[in-house]
Amino acid sequence: xxxxxxxxxxxxxxxxxxxxxxxxxxxxxxxxxxxxxxxxxxxxxxxxxxxxxxxxxxxxxxxxxxxxxxxxxxxxxxxxxxxxxxxxxxxxxxxxxxxxxxxxxxxxxxxxxxxxxxxxxxxxxxxxxxxxxxxxxxxxxxxxxxxxxxxxxxxxxxxxxxxxxxxxxxxxxxxxxxxxxxxxxxxxxxxxxxxxxxxxx
Amino acid sequence: xxxxxxxxxxxxxxxxxxxxxxxxxxxxxxxxxxxxxxxxxxxxxxxxxxxxxxxxxxxxxxxxxxxxxxxxxxxxxxxxxxxxxxxxxxxxxxx
Numbered sequence: 433x434x435x436x437x438x439x440x441x442x443x444x445x446x447x448x449x450x451x452x453x454x455x456x457x458x459x460x461x462x463x464x465x466x467x468x469x470x471x472x473x474x475x476x477x478x479x480x481x482x483x484x485x486x487x488x489x490x491x492x493x494x495x496x497x498x499x500x501x502x503x504x505x506x507x508x509x510x511x512x513x514x515x516x517x518x519x520x521x522x523x524x525x526x527x528x529x530x531x532x533x534x535x536x537x538x539x540x541x542x543x544x545x546x547x548x549x550x551x552x553x554x555x556x557x558x559x560x561x562x563x564x565x566x567x568x569x570x571x572x573x574x575x576x577x578x579x580x581x582x583x584x585x586x587x588x589x590x591x592x593x594x595x596x597x598x599x600x601x602x603x604x605x606x607x608x609x610x611x612x613x614x615x616x617x618x619x620x621x622x623x624x625x626x627x628x629x630x631x632x633x
Numbered sequence: 634x635x636x637x638x639x640x641x642x643x644x645x646x647x648x649x650x651x652x653x654x655x656x657x658x659x660x661x662x663x664x665x666x667x668x669x670x671x672x673x674x675x676x677x678x679x680x681x682x683x684x685x686x687x688x689x690x691x692x693x694x695x696x697x698x699x700x701x702x703x704x705x706x707x708x709x710x711x712x713x714x715x716x717x718x719x720x721x722x723x724x725x726x727x728x
Contacts, residue, residue, distance in 0.1 A: 439673055446674040450681020459678055468671045470640050475665040477644020482652040482661065496719040503715040504708045511707020512700050522696055530697075531704045538669040542676065543637075550680045551693065557676070558697035559704075566705055578713040581720065585712035586705045623637055 436561060436594075439538060443557065469542060473623065476539065480620060493613070500610055501617040504585045505625075508534065525633055526552055532625040533560035534588030534618045535567070535595070540626055547630045564590050571598035580604065584611045589622055591615035 449455060458464060508531045516527030529548065533540030537560030545553025567574075567586040574582035580603040587595035592615025599611040651657045680686050686693070 439669060442670045443673040443677040443680075446677020447681040448677075450678040450683075451687065453682070455678055455682065459675060460682070465672060465675045468668045468675070470636075472665065472668040472672060473637055473640045474644040474647070475661050475668060477641040477646075478648035478651075478658065478661040479665065481645035481648025481650075482658045483648075496715075499715055499719060500712070503711040507708035507711025508704040509707070510711070511703035511705070514707075515699055515703040519696060519699065521692070522700070527700060530700050534704075538673065542669075542672045545676050545679070550676065550683050551686050551689075553676055554680055554686060554690075554693050555697045555700070557673075558694055559701040562698055562701040563705055566701065574709055578709040579716035579721065581712035581716040582709045585708035588708070620641075623641060627637060 436537075436564065440561070465546070469546065472539065472542065476619070476623075480616065483616070497610060497613055498617075500581060500584065500614045501621070503581075504534070504588060504614065504618065505621070507585065508532075508588070522555075525629060528633075529626055529629045530556045530559050532622060532629055533563070534590075534622060535560050535563040536589035536619060536622045537561045537564065539622055543623055543626045544630070547627070563588060564594060567595045568598055571595070571602045575602045580607055581610070584614050587611070587615065589615055589618040592619060 509528055512527040512531035513524055516522050516524045519527070522530075526548070529544055529552065530540075533544075533556050537557050540560055541553045541557035544556045563586065567583055567590065571583040571586070574586055578585075583595065583599045583603055584591045584607065587599065591599060591611040596608065596611055596615070600608050603611075648658065648661070
Protein backbone atom coordinates (compact mmCIF):
# COMPACT_ATOMS: atom_id res chain seq x y z
CA UNK A 433 0.00 0.00 0.00
CA UNK A 434 2.81 2.40 0.97
CA UNK A 435 4.69 1.33 -2.14
CA UNK A 436 1.74 2.19 -4.40
CA UNK A 437 1.43 5.64 -2.81
CA UNK A 438 5.09 6.41 -3.53
CA UNK A 439 4.67 5.27 -7.13
CA UNK A 440 1.52 7.33 -7.61
CA UNK A 441 3.39 10.25 -5.99
CA UNK A 442 6.14 10.10 -8.62
CA UNK A 443 3.51 9.89 -11.36
CA UNK A 444 1.63 12.92 -10.00
CA UNK A 445 4.80 15.02 -9.58
CA UNK A 446 5.73 14.20 -13.20
CA UNK A 447 2.21 15.06 -14.28
CA UNK A 448 2.34 18.47 -12.60
CA UNK A 449 5.76 19.19 -14.07
CA UNK A 450 4.37 18.25 -17.50
CA UNK A 451 1.37 20.55 -17.09
CA UNK A 452 3.65 23.53 -16.40
CA UNK A 453 5.36 22.80 -19.72
CA UNK A 454 8.85 23.52 -18.34
CA UNK A 455 10.45 20.15 -18.95
CA UNK A 456 14.15 19.73 -19.86
CA UNK A 457 14.64 17.99 -23.21
CA UNK A 458 16.61 15.03 -21.89
CA UNK A 459 13.53 13.94 -19.92
CA UNK A 460 11.29 13.77 -22.97
CA UNK A 461 13.54 12.54 -25.80
CA UNK A 462 12.84 8.90 -24.93
CA UNK A 463 16.39 7.69 -24.26
CA UNK A 464 16.10 7.81 -20.50
CA UNK A 465 12.78 5.95 -20.49
CA UNK A 466 14.15 3.24 -22.82
CA UNK A 467 17.17 2.57 -20.61
CA UNK A 468 15.09 2.69 -17.43
CA UNK A 469 12.66 0.20 -19.01
CA UNK A 470 15.51 -2.18 -19.90
CA UNK A 471 16.87 -1.89 -16.35
CA UNK A 472 13.40 -2.57 -14.98
CA UNK A 473 12.93 -5.73 -17.07
CA UNK A 474 16.39 -7.05 -16.17
CA UNK A 475 15.74 -6.42 -12.46
CA UNK A 476 12.30 -8.06 -12.57
CA UNK A 477 14.05 -11.08 -14.10
CA UNK A 478 16.65 -11.08 -11.31
CA UNK A 479 14.03 -11.05 -8.55
CA UNK A 480 12.25 -14.00 -10.17
CA UNK A 481 15.45 -15.95 -10.86
CA UNK A 482 16.88 -15.37 -7.38
CA UNK A 483 13.67 -16.42 -5.65
CA UNK A 484 14.52 -20.07 -5.03
CA UNK A 485 11.12 -20.55 -3.37
CA UNK A 486 9.37 -19.90 -6.66
CA UNK A 487 11.63 -22.34 -8.50
CA UNK A 488 11.15 -25.02 -5.83
CA UNK A 489 7.40 -24.86 -6.30
CA UNK A 490 7.77 -25.17 -10.05
CA UNK A 491 9.96 -28.26 -9.61
CA UNK A 492 7.24 -30.26 -7.85
CA UNK A 493 4.36 -28.64 -9.65
CA UNK A 494 1.02 -30.39 -9.97
CA UNK A 495 -1.43 -29.98 -12.81
CA UNK A 496 -4.13 -28.28 -10.76
CA UNK A 497 -1.60 -25.68 -9.64
CA UNK A 498 -0.85 -24.72 -13.25
CA UNK A 499 -4.58 -24.43 -13.91
CA UNK A 500 -4.98 -21.59 -11.39
CA UNK A 501 -3.18 -18.86 -13.41
CA UNK A 502 -4.68 -20.27 -16.61
CA UNK A 503 -8.23 -19.83 -15.26
CA UNK A 504 -7.31 -16.35 -13.98
CA UNK A 505 -6.05 -15.27 -17.40
CA UNK A 506 -9.07 -16.66 -19.24
CA UNK A 507 -11.53 -15.20 -16.72
CA UNK A 508 -9.92 -11.77 -16.82
CA UNK A 509 -9.94 -11.71 -20.63
CA UNK A 510 -13.59 -12.77 -20.79
CA UNK A 511 -14.49 -10.04 -18.28
CA UNK A 512 -12.62 -7.16 -19.91
CA UNK A 513 -13.44 -8.45 -23.40
CA UNK A 514 -17.18 -8.36 -22.74
CA UNK A 515 -17.20 -4.81 -21.32
CA UNK A 516 -15.01 -3.53 -24.15
CA UNK A 517 -17.96 -4.05 -26.53
CA UNK A 518 -19.91 -1.47 -24.50
CA UNK A 519 -17.07 1.06 -24.26
CA UNK A 520 -16.67 3.74 -26.89
CA UNK A 521 -12.94 4.46 -26.95
CA UNK A 522 -11.65 1.08 -25.81
CA UNK A 523 -11.14 -1.58 -28.46
CA UNK A 524 -11.21 -5.32 -27.65
CA UNK A 525 -7.44 -5.43 -28.02
CA UNK A 526 -6.89 -2.41 -25.76
CA UNK A 527 -9.11 -3.97 -23.09
CA UNK A 528 -7.14 -7.24 -23.20
CA UNK A 529 -3.86 -5.27 -22.93
CA UNK A 530 -5.08 -3.40 -19.83
CA UNK A 531 -6.38 -6.68 -18.37
CA UNK A 532 -2.98 -8.27 -19.00
CA UNK A 533 -1.55 -6.11 -16.23
CA UNK A 534 -3.16 -8.47 -13.67
CA UNK A 535 -2.60 -5.80 -11.02
CA UNK A 536 1.06 -5.27 -11.94
CA UNK A 537 0.39 -1.59 -12.61
CA UNK A 538 3.98 -0.33 -12.85
CA UNK A 539 5.28 -2.69 -15.50
CA UNK A 540 2.03 -2.94 -17.50
CA UNK A 541 1.42 0.82 -17.67
CA UNK A 542 5.04 1.47 -18.65
CA UNK A 543 4.94 -1.06 -21.50
CA UNK A 544 1.50 0.02 -22.70
CA UNK A 545 2.59 3.69 -22.71
CA UNK A 546 5.63 2.80 -24.79
CA UNK A 547 3.75 0.69 -27.32
CA UNK A 548 0.29 2.21 -27.46
CA UNK A 549 0.63 5.74 -26.05
CA UNK A 550 -0.03 7.68 -22.86
CA UNK A 551 -3.82 7.46 -22.82
CA UNK A 552 -4.04 3.68 -22.62
CA UNK A 553 -0.94 3.68 -20.39
CA UNK A 554 -2.72 5.95 -17.91
CA UNK A 555 -5.84 3.75 -18.04
CA UNK A 556 -3.69 0.68 -17.38
CA UNK A 557 -1.99 2.39 -14.44
CA UNK A 558 -5.24 3.39 -12.73
CA UNK A 559 -7.07 0.18 -13.62
CA UNK A 560 -4.37 -2.12 -12.22
CA UNK A 561 -3.98 -0.07 -9.04
CA UNK A 562 -7.75 -0.42 -8.54
CA UNK A 563 -7.41 -4.17 -9.06
CA UNK A 564 -4.85 -4.42 -6.27
CA UNK A 565 -6.78 -2.16 -3.89
CA UNK A 566 -10.07 -4.01 -4.61
CA UNK A 567 -8.40 -7.29 -3.70
CA UNK A 568 -7.07 -5.88 -0.43
CA UNK A 569 -10.47 -4.43 0.50
CA UNK A 570 -12.87 -7.15 -0.66
CA UNK A 571 -10.93 -10.40 -0.19
CA UNK A 572 -13.32 -11.71 2.53
CA UNK A 573 -16.38 -11.02 0.34
CA UNK A 574 -14.67 -12.70 -2.62
CA UNK A 575 -13.97 -15.85 -0.60
CA UNK A 576 -17.63 -16.03 0.49
CA UNK A 577 -18.99 -15.49 -3.01
CA UNK A 578 -16.48 -17.32 -5.22
CA UNK A 579 -14.47 -19.68 -3.01
CA UNK A 580 -10.95 -19.66 -1.67
CA UNK A 581 -9.12 -19.11 -4.95
CA UNK A 582 -10.97 -15.82 -5.58
CA UNK A 583 -8.54 -13.42 -3.84
CA UNK A 584 -5.66 -15.15 -5.65
CA UNK A 585 -7.52 -14.55 -8.92
CA UNK A 586 -8.37 -10.93 -8.14
CA UNK A 587 -4.85 -10.25 -6.89
CA UNK A 588 -3.37 -11.62 -10.13
CA UNK A 589 0.36 -10.88 -10.32
CA UNK A 590 0.27 -9.20 -6.89
CA UNK A 591 -0.82 -12.49 -5.24
CA UNK A 592 2.88 -13.27 -4.69
CA UNK A 593 3.62 -10.14 -2.63
CA UNK A 594 1.32 -7.21 -1.87
CA UNK A 595 -1.97 -9.14 -1.68
CA UNK A 596 -0.47 -12.35 -0.25
CA UNK A 597 -1.38 -11.26 3.29
CA UNK A 598 -5.13 -11.14 2.57
CA UNK A 599 -4.95 -14.51 0.79
CA UNK A 600 -3.33 -16.01 3.87
CA UNK A 601 -5.87 -14.41 6.17
CA UNK A 602 -9.10 -15.18 4.29
CA UNK A 603 -8.31 -18.27 2.16
CA UNK A 604 -6.04 -19.92 4.71
CA UNK A 605 -2.40 -20.95 5.10
CA UNK A 606 -2.76 -23.87 2.70
CA UNK A 607 -3.41 -21.37 -0.14
CA UNK A 608 -0.20 -19.36 0.38
CA UNK A 609 1.93 -21.56 -1.90
CA UNK A 610 -0.74 -21.59 -4.60
CA UNK A 611 -0.88 -17.80 -4.33
CA UNK A 612 2.89 -17.36 -4.66
CA UNK A 613 3.01 -19.74 -7.62
CA UNK A 614 0.12 -18.10 -9.46
CA UNK A 615 1.42 -14.58 -8.75
CA UNK A 616 4.91 -15.48 -9.96
CA UNK A 617 3.63 -17.04 -13.19
CA UNK A 618 1.43 -14.01 -13.90
CA UNK A 619 4.27 -11.58 -13.07
CA UNK A 620 6.50 -13.21 -15.68
CA UNK A 621 3.64 -13.35 -18.19
CA UNK A 622 2.58 -9.67 -17.83
CA UNK A 623 5.20 -8.19 -20.22
CA UNK A 624 4.88 -11.12 -22.63
CA UNK A 625 1.08 -10.97 -22.82
CA UNK A 626 0.99 -7.17 -23.11
CA UNK A 627 3.43 -7.29 -26.01
CA UNK A 628 1.77 -10.25 -27.66
CA UNK A 629 -1.64 -8.59 -27.57
CA UNK A 630 -0.51 -5.15 -28.76
CA UNK A 631 2.08 -6.21 -31.31
CA UNK A 632 1.17 -9.66 -32.62
CA UNK A 633 -2.62 -9.95 -32.36
CA UNK B 634 10.17 -5.96 -28.81
CA UNK B 635 12.07 -9.27 -28.81
CA UNK B 636 14.65 -7.41 -26.70
CA UNK B 637 12.12 -7.20 -23.85
CA UNK B 638 11.95 -10.98 -23.64
CA UNK B 639 15.72 -11.41 -23.98
CA UNK B 640 16.52 -8.81 -21.33
CA UNK B 641 14.10 -10.39 -18.89
CA UNK B 642 15.45 -13.89 -19.52
CA UNK B 643 18.98 -12.56 -19.01
CA UNK B 644 17.79 -11.17 -15.68
CA UNK B 645 16.29 -14.52 -14.65
CA UNK B 646 19.55 -16.31 -15.53
CA UNK B 647 21.59 -13.67 -13.66
CA UNK B 648 19.30 -13.88 -10.62
CA UNK B 649 19.48 -17.70 -10.62
CA UNK B 650 23.29 -17.78 -10.93
CA UNK B 651 23.79 -15.26 -8.15
CA UNK B 652 20.88 -16.40 -5.96
CA UNK B 653 23.21 -17.25 -3.08
CA UNK B 654 25.11 -13.95 -3.28
CA UNK B 655 22.92 -11.93 -0.95
CA UNK B 656 24.89 -8.70 -1.37
CA UNK B 657 24.18 -8.69 -5.11
CA UNK B 658 20.57 -9.86 -4.97
CA UNK B 659 19.68 -7.43 -2.20
CA UNK B 660 20.60 -4.56 -4.54
CA UNK B 661 17.98 -5.64 -7.08
CA UNK B 662 14.95 -4.55 -5.10
CA UNK B 663 15.88 -0.87 -4.43
CA UNK B 664 17.17 -0.55 -8.01
CA UNK B 665 13.91 -2.05 -9.26
CA UNK B 666 11.92 0.43 -7.18
CA UNK B 667 13.94 3.36 -8.50
CA UNK B 668 13.57 2.30 -12.13
CA UNK B 669 9.81 2.15 -11.55
CA UNK B 670 9.81 5.60 -9.89
CA UNK B 671 11.80 7.13 -12.76
CA UNK B 672 9.57 5.56 -15.40
CA UNK B 673 6.32 6.62 -13.77
CA UNK B 674 7.73 10.11 -13.25
CA UNK B 675 8.48 10.19 -16.99
CA UNK B 676 5.05 8.82 -17.90
CA UNK B 677 3.57 11.50 -15.63
CA UNK B 678 5.48 14.14 -17.59
CA UNK B 679 4.31 12.87 -20.96
CA UNK B 680 0.71 12.64 -19.72
CA UNK B 681 0.98 16.18 -18.30
CA UNK B 682 2.39 17.53 -21.57
CA UNK B 683 -0.36 15.83 -23.57
CA UNK B 684 -3.34 18.18 -23.59
CA UNK B 685 -5.64 15.61 -25.17
CA UNK B 686 -5.06 13.16 -22.31
CA UNK B 687 -5.28 15.89 -19.66
CA UNK B 688 -8.65 16.97 -21.07
CA UNK B 689 -10.20 13.57 -20.42
CA UNK B 690 -8.74 12.45 -17.10
CA UNK B 691 -12.25 11.83 -15.72
CA UNK B 692 -13.13 9.54 -18.65
CA UNK B 693 -9.83 7.69 -18.17
CA UNK B 694 -10.69 7.10 -14.51
CA UNK B 695 -14.14 5.71 -15.32
CA UNK B 696 -12.78 3.46 -18.10
CA UNK B 697 -10.08 2.18 -15.75
CA UNK B 698 -12.65 1.41 -13.06
CA UNK B 699 -14.94 -0.46 -15.49
CA UNK B 700 -12.04 -2.55 -16.81
CA UNK B 701 -10.74 -3.44 -13.36
CA UNK B 702 -14.18 -4.43 -12.04
CA UNK B 703 -14.77 -6.55 -15.15
CA UNK B 704 -11.36 -8.20 -14.83
CA UNK B 705 -11.80 -8.91 -11.13
CA UNK B 706 -15.32 -10.37 -11.53
CA UNK B 707 -14.32 -12.40 -14.61
CA UNK B 708 -11.28 -13.90 -12.90
CA UNK B 709 -13.22 -14.55 -9.67
CA UNK B 710 -15.93 -16.47 -11.54
CA UNK B 711 -13.29 -18.47 -13.43
CA UNK B 712 -11.47 -19.20 -10.15
CA UNK B 713 -14.77 -20.44 -8.70
CA UNK B 714 -14.94 -23.13 -11.40
CA UNK B 715 -11.29 -24.00 -10.84
CA UNK B 716 -11.92 -24.21 -7.09
CA UNK B 717 -15.01 -26.40 -7.34
CA UNK B 718 -13.52 -28.69 -10.00
CA UNK B 719 -10.01 -29.21 -8.66
CA UNK B 720 -9.59 -27.93 -5.09
CA UNK B 721 -12.77 -28.25 -3.04
CA UNK B 722 -13.09 -32.02 -3.34
CA UNK B 723 -9.50 -32.58 -2.31
CA UNK B 724 -9.94 -30.29 0.65
CA UNK B 725 -12.90 -32.37 1.88
CA UNK B 726 -11.07 -35.65 1.47
CA UNK B 727 -8.16 -34.38 3.49
CA UNK B 728 -10.36 -32.79 6.14
